[in-house]
Amino acid sequence: MKLRKVTAASAAVLALALSATACGGDDKDASGGSGSSGGEKIKIGIKYDQPGIGLKEPDGSFSGFDVDVATYVAKQLGYDADQIEFVETKSADRENALARGDVKFIVASYSINDERKQKVDFAGPYLLAHQDLLVKADADIAKGADLNGKNLCSVTGSTSAQNVKDKIAPKANLREYSGYSECVAGLQSGAVDALTTDDSILAGFAAQDKYKGQFKLVGEKLSNENYGIGVKKGDTATVDKINTALEKMVSDGSWEKAVDANFGPANYENEPAPKIGVVVK
Structure with missing residues (x-):
């Protein structure tokens, strides 16, 4: 049953829908309630502090690739943009x-990943990212090994920088900062020579107006990060609906447009849209 707004002028349609439900219809929308009917909202978890991915702007609006994906999926599930309530989920x-x-x-x-799949179900993946390095545009760092003897930003609680030391630059000097924004500021000032995390996140920072042209991604692919949409464990109906929405987002060109809009200014060489249900190891 297709979800739609219900007003007083459509009482006959509502009566028909209720009759169908009474006869055994059990199709549920993504909110577990009446969806866009009556103007109810759907709550979607996003990041608030990742430019290009999920960012709460000073005016209270939201931007980023994940925000675009979430908005598209919600629309396919019957919700207008003003019926979405974005919730910060660290x-x-x-x-x-x-x-x-x-x-x-x-x-x-x-x-x-396998550990998370024990606790939640995933739709997607909708993006394949890789751990990479962000450096100044004019830096003489062409590969990870060039970081030996240089300062690599490490965000407190992150394992990404240690991964670089373990795999490609054992003599890199780790400098610990509280967050990625601080790392980027340190990179800009010269306090550190590189920052490492998912290339999509790095591209999001580099694409900000205040940083355009200042940074580049090195192109190291130290890991495969299959971004999925997390759903409560056992809610297979919602997973199926989201997967259908993601497939449509790719096929109608909206996925590529969202990638270009959010990552394009950083010259991010993204992977093609992944196939639904296929996790790249």
């Missing part, structure tokens, strides 16, 4: 937010 609280029912689904640079 990395450490994503599984709990779904279990508590704080949000219906999460689009927040949420990499699919």
Whole structure:
């Protein structure tokens, strides 16, 4: 049953819908309630602090690739943009937010892995990212090994920088900062020589107006990060609906437009849209 707005002028349609439900129809929308009917909202978890991915702007609006994906999916599930309530879901609280029912689904640079799949279900993946390095545009760093003897930004609680030391630059000097924004500022000032995390996140920072042309991605692919949409464990109906929406987003060109809009200024060489249900190891 296609979701649609219901007003007083459509009482006959409402009566027909209720009759169909009474006869055994059990199709549910993504909110677990009446969806766009009556103007109800759907709560979606995103990041608030990742430019190009999920960012809360000073005026209270939201931007980023994950925001565009979430908005598109919600529309396919019957919700207008003004019926979406974006909720900040930090990395450490994503599984709990779904279990508590704080949000219906999460689009927040949420990499699919076996450990997380024990706690939540995933739709997608909708983006394949890789761990990479961000350096100044004029830096003489062409590969990870060039970081030996140089300063590499490490965000507190992140394992990305240690991964660089373990795999490609054992003599890199780790400099710990509280967040990626601080790392980017350190990179700009010369306090550090490189920052490492997912290339999509790095591209998002580099694409900001205040940083355009200042940074470049090195092109190291130190890991495969399959971004999925997290859904409460066992809610297979919502997973199926989201997957259908993602397939349409790719086929009608909206996915590519969202990639270009959010990452294009950083010359991000993104992977093609992944196939739904196929996780690249």
